[in-house]
Amino acid sequence: MNSLRVRLSASVLLVVVAALFFLSFQTAHRAQSMLEPELERKAASVAGSVASLVDKALGLGIPLDRLVGLDTHLEAVLESNPDLSFIALRGPDGATTYGASTGIDGQGTAASGGKVVNAPIEAGDGTVVLEVGLNPAYARQVVSTLWIDLAIVIFVTAVVTLELIYVGFGVGLYGAIEGVESRLRTIRKGDLRLHPPVDAESEFGRFARVLDQRLDGLHSAYAALRQRAVDGHNQITQQALDLMRNRFGLGEGMIAPPLQALAMRAPLFVFMLAEELTRPFLPVYIRSLATPIPGLSPEFVISLPMITFLAVVALSQPLLGNATEWIGRRRGLMIGSALGILGYCASALVEGLLALSLARAVTAVGFALVFTSAQGHVIDSTDLRQRSSGMAIFISAILVAGLCGPPIGGILADRIGIPATFIVAGLFSAISLGLAYVCMPASTKRSSARGPAIRWKDFGTIVSSPRLAALFFFAAMPAKITLVAFCFFLVPLQMGALGATQSMTGRMLMIYPIAMVLLVPVFASIADRSNMRVQFVALGGIVAGLSSFVLLAHGDAVLMIALMLVGLGLGQAISIAPLSGLVGEVARDLPAEIGESSVYGIFRLVERTGNALGPLVSGLLLGLYGFETTVMIIGAGMAVCALCFFIIVGMVRGTGELPAAGS
């Protein structure tokens, strides 16, 4: 289904692009006819206002050629009115005495086709004229500025199409189409292994069954011939059959794709999208509701609802894993979505910091429930061989939501306001609830395997291992603190302080997930091949940390923040996959009774604690030192921790170290 899904998405993208081009062209035309009369009226107001000023000066007896500062005043007027192209004061002889121009019409005339509004002023020796020129491209500019937002809408539409294809088709048809596609793909490549059966009710299901019958016939013939060759001691035929088996995969079968695990993807994606919508404006919104608390800096006060959310998620996730197993994954996800509806709608309506913190706490419980239910569903519906691809479906839904949510949230907040965007997030939670009801099975066969479960008695043993402690507290935790501090807290606040719109902030927050989506698979594969996980974790931490020092460069502040986020994304992309892999590798040093799942459970808890500490640390530092210093302190801390991790893990050699590839 992958290639068909991509082709379907590309087709939808193509049609949407064409439609949007046409629509925007029409809108530009309409905007021109609507804005032009208003622009003329406004130009007349500007002309009247400046003319009255000049008239006053001339009335006080100041000669026309001694109006000191008029050029500067005209430049200021022009700068604050992007719809104007020039303002010129022409003497009785028609020569320009004073003027300012945007360069659109460099001569300060109507030669470019823009309309001109005149205001005559009586001077002692004749009439001077103030001319105000309209920017002829302004209406087009208004529409063209929408293009960045439209490009994001197009991109998100394509991604959402990819996500919704499964929902639209349902598991049976989706499985059948996927089954036919995978059979055609493998057969075309000469891979004739047997495929797992698919639902044969639909037309595609019947095609899959016929193809399976042909493959079955071939495999049966192969098995019979091999048996005869073995019985007849026919070495030549056996060798020929071996060659065929190696080349075509005869006598072998394929692992079934984790189709049942897909059921959680749509509700998870939509719920995560709801939360990601709030990223660009949450700190700004909290600041608008915050009232001073004696003894606490305003910046720290702003961080409190964010700390509440992340702390509730961190504390409740380990507990809710078992709870969702008990109440059922679908019900767990639905309850989580319902809490999401409540939390987001309450966030839109609250009027104070405490109420917002409570609303965010409710949302956090919902978030944790949705997360653990979806993760639990993957575990329930996959066997060990399918687990990795099942978890990939789970992770990619979260990543894609992280990519689409902030820019859309920013656009919505700019256009309909922050409270209304919270309501939209609540609406998304409601859709997630509906999707969970429609897509997920009422009860899933429980797998014997469990997700990362924490055995508290193992905690002491695990953290007393120097290598694991270094991995947890010098690599994993600082990485999460830095991520949350930069992306969720500091950057949205600083962008707001720089006067950026929520849309711009949302676009800025896309940088990190884009880097992750593109670079994580690349670095994960290099790290695995070269068996240099420790080096990759340390290098990633140092790159991510040092990226904060780009703020020292003198340049456009927004560009520097973008470069910092690129560095953060690059660094974390280098380290994130090797970091997860190292946990299992280093855990081999531990006594045999401590299970890997317990180690991973504590690893996730440490990461989530890092998440909760992110706003706390950044809020405290921001109140004391301001944005740039705070970012550099956190970045330097991250880099130093990565270096400490490298030294400690390098000094303490483990027993579970893997030999280098090829050695």
Place this chain on the structure above:
Amino acid sequence: MLRLAIRTVPVFAVILGFAVFLAAYMNFSGVRSAYLDIIRSRMAMTAQSIGNDISTASTLGIPLAEQVTLPDLLARQAAADPLTLSIDILSDGGKVVFSSDPERTGSQDAASGDIGAFRYEDHVTNDFGASIGSVVVRLDRSSITSEVDRLGFDILNGAIPTGLVAVVVGSLICLLLFMTLRRQARYAAEGSARNDHIGQVTAEMERLEMDATK
């Protein structure tokens, strides 16, 4: 194929329809914001110009209530713009001291109840930063709203056929993709595909079997 079309086409129709609707809304919202911004900046320009005159007169020692040339100025400014309901000068207490609309002079201004007006208020201060009063420019909200409504109607008029064409074309392309996959599947199932590996390996196996039985 009909069943497949019935199940799949609505999915793509909804996705495409939603995308075009969203784009139409964003186009509308962008032009509406630009339109209202231009009106606001025009109102600001008028208010600031009047405010400067009041401030200059105050600097010369003339209290607001005694700036008797203001009504003529306000009337001239209001007459220049057909959308203007009134231009008012308010005292610090919110009382209308002068207005281009004589009926409003002396009344108490109430911004919250003034739903028929699109308002812009500019505070006037003297050289020491002390408040003198404020200038309120009031435009006819219904004219502005009807212009915005016309814009929405025009964009919707363009978006509906565009959306319908997009839905039809998109659904047809999607159906075409399914039909291509279906044709490939049929050829593979019948063994009539151009490079039928199953057929080739079956033939190879039959040849091996014949060799083995010789």
